[in-house]
Amino acid sequence: MPYEIPFDQLGARLDAEPRLRAGQQPPVLRAVAELPQAGPHELSLCASLRHLDSLRATRAGCVLLPARLAEIASEAPCPVLLVADVRQALLRAMELFYPPEPTREEPGVQPGALVDPAARMDPTARVEAGARVGPGAVVGQRTRVRSGAVVEGGARIGQGCEIGPNAVVRACCELGDGVRVGPGTVLGSDGFGLVEQAGALRRLPQVGKVVIEEGVELGAHCTVARATLGETRIGRGSRLDDQVHVGHNARIGERVIIAAQTGLSGSVVIGDRAVLGGQVGVADHRVVGPGAQVGAKSGVGRDVPERERVAGIPAVPVRRWLEQISLWRRIRKLDRRERPK
Amino acid sequence: MPYEIPFDQLGARLDAEPRLRAGQQPPVLRAVAELPQAGPHELSLCASLRHLDSLRATRAGCVLLPARLAEIASEAPCPVLLVADVRQALLRAMELFYPPEPTREEPGVQPGALVDPAARMDPTARVEAGARVGPGAVVGQRTRVRSGAVVEGGARIGQGCEIGPNAVVRACCELGDGVRVGPGTVLGSDGFGLVEQAGALRRLPQVGKVVIEEGVELGAHCTVARATLGETRIGRGSRLDDQVHVGHNARIGERVIIAAQTGLSGSVVIGDRAVLGGQVGVADHRVVGPGAQVGAKSGVGRDVPERERVAGIPAVPVRRWLEQISLWRRIRKLDRRERPK
């Protein structure tokens, strides 16, 4: 049975200014949906003028609109909730309509799971069919190890973590509380440290750790290499999207955001609250300062100062990068004018 | 026992014009191989002048040649089949010599597989050792779930599908008939939708679906994120190579081709029959029109019109991109001439 929230109550919960036109009935809401799909009992949202046509045509019961777009409220065929920040309001609404379900999942070692007798698994943890936990591994309270995941002997996992299906946590890893590891992600792969010796490539023994602090979330198919010496570390509350690569000895600060397919080379340092777009590459030993922002697809070959915004290959301050692009256009035009045809 | 196909018959099947020189015996063919490796009972092919030396040296029994290269037919030491389109002919030849084998694989739940009693698995489907199918999951006729694959409870998979070894199909996924999912590919990872609240990063609850339409094929280690609301969709007959990332709420049309390591951000739209090269990135909410072509390694920051061909970072029409490259050369030359040395 879905939750039912009347229009007025929803408005109050979202700190919204309700706009109900004459003759409009206040709806009762049960879910959230996108403008084109939403029905009469669903809340939707319109965050930009780009979606004005969808707004006019929607069959939603109610629409969230940012206060700065108040003048288009009358274009909506339904009641409107004006809010200061649509994404904040959406987050709250989604938490109302889709509260974390009280889990019906049984704790303990499920049939088909393999937990070594020498593992220290809390009885409230859950290890699913086909998952394996090795000798001496620690699995904290309420942590869930999904189907097919491998937690090697010696790894330490905190409380309330989620180890996704087919993920791998190697022996050298320590995970704090509330860490989420996406499906297929590998923590503790060997660092890529090579030395040429007598004509052959030798790999430096990799004896360091991976430390993932409290509340970090990693997407699917990430790879985090263990340190050669010391540790590779991801700081508290950071978020990595899918297919991100973190090289050996990298240190990622707190509250960092890294989008999909980005790669950090060995010993890179990323400061707190930095934001890296998708498909970014950072060369080894480079430092990206706290609060810095790196545009998608950039190649970072020099240190990026605190709070700087950079883009391009090689990455330069965004302003310079935009200048380059517009210069190109002008050069091209000049060239066309001057070339005899 | 391999198939044996006489030269004449093969020519007829491939709509080819046979070229048998005086004294040459028509060969009997049993397989297809590349020019340097092919032996007297193997068919080979030469699609470009680039391989003329290999053609001259081949020991193949017979060579496919495009009609436009008819003048080099006499360079081949063996009989030749001239065809309008070498790749079409190759496809037909390979289907003749390597027909899909009547499967000797037993249907049903194999020893070591874990299928929940509450799953709805067709008796003609096959679930292999170490694979798991959760409660309420639907697995259609003749679908094969390979070793180590995880099909979570609630997922729905059509008929004649192949779920590769160690692939993951999360609960929120619906797959049409004839879908192929490569080894290790993850369908339904969490979307990367973050909201800052009281100084911390919160993830928007992700409650949407992933819909993979009929006949779609995905390579190995792809990640397809579920929608925040609504659905992430890949249209009928599309093909994704290895390590492709599809963000939440992306919509990929029909017959789209996406090469390896390309990433689509959230809410991207790719029109029917578009072609994206490898390592391309598309920024969130961008639209790539039907039939458009995006060059390898491009960064798409603006919408790409229907049938347009673009390349570069940021992506511009290919013509402009080539202009840029040649302008560079001219500027550099000018600069060298003018600089005092």
Place this chain on the structure above:
Amino acid sequence: MPYEIPFDQLGARLDAEPRLRAGQQPPVLRAVAELPQAGPHELSLCASLRHLDSLRATRAGCVLLPARLAEIASEAPCPVLLVADVRQALLRAMELFYPPEPTREEPGVQPGALVDPAARMDPTARVEAGARVGPGAVVGQRTRVRSGAVVEGGARIGQGCEIGPNAVVRACCELGDGVRVGPGTVLGSDGFGLVEQAGALRRLPQVGKVVIEEGVELGAHCTVARATLGETRIGRGSRLDDQVHVGHNARIGERVIIAAQTGLSGSVVIGDRAVLGGQVGVADHRVVGPGAQVGAKSGVGRDVPERERVAGIPAVPVRRWLEQISLWRRIRKLDRRERPK
């Protein structure tokens, strides 16, 4: 019990010139650690002036220093070992302190592993819980197949190999001796060979092999596609980092180094001892000559001659690429001066 190595003995083993100042006691070393973390029984290293502050502050028992930095030896608060090449010395030191442990791992089929009775597995090999080895597969002496790995029927694996947790070795693969396959890596995914036929996309049957020669090491989450015909081959002693993609029919020479997230399209050839940086893309059929070096994030669209160093998109000789970057700066400055403000 850790190894203990006295300062003098260590110096001799590393061909180092010891620097022990008056009053300094020669330390006994037990491990290797980074400058900031190292304690009085640990060896550390300082490879560049960049780390001078850390050198001054270290509590390490002894520090490795390259001979070319001999003048800063007196800045270290501890005895110093001067060496010709710090990385070589580090490799030797790590091999002294962290010798490959005599394995305590039991050989044989571990509980929870599934080895087909028709597999040819050497009794000294080890297959771990949750791993599967199919009918007709060959697994050589002392090879370890880690938890959750899938070795399909027909695959052939040499002696002393390591198949990482959740890796997949498909039926079409042949691995030489001493090959290491990282966690989650997929060998033998289907090649991406498409042909349009009657309006639909058809995949060419992929009937070729993957051959991995002796001593090759692949990181986590690599994908190596099988050949359409013939083979995809990685030559002896080559090293691939995490998330590398190798397209169908590619041929990688011996001793090649490929950094993370790089992708090779179909039929690419990489010569012996070439080095490719991270996130590089190489277009199909391109040849990178022996000993060539390709800078990170480059897009290789033309053949690269032997020993050439290239960078950029499209990749050009490094010298030209640097010229381009500096030209940009000058153009921008000129432009600023000339623009009326």
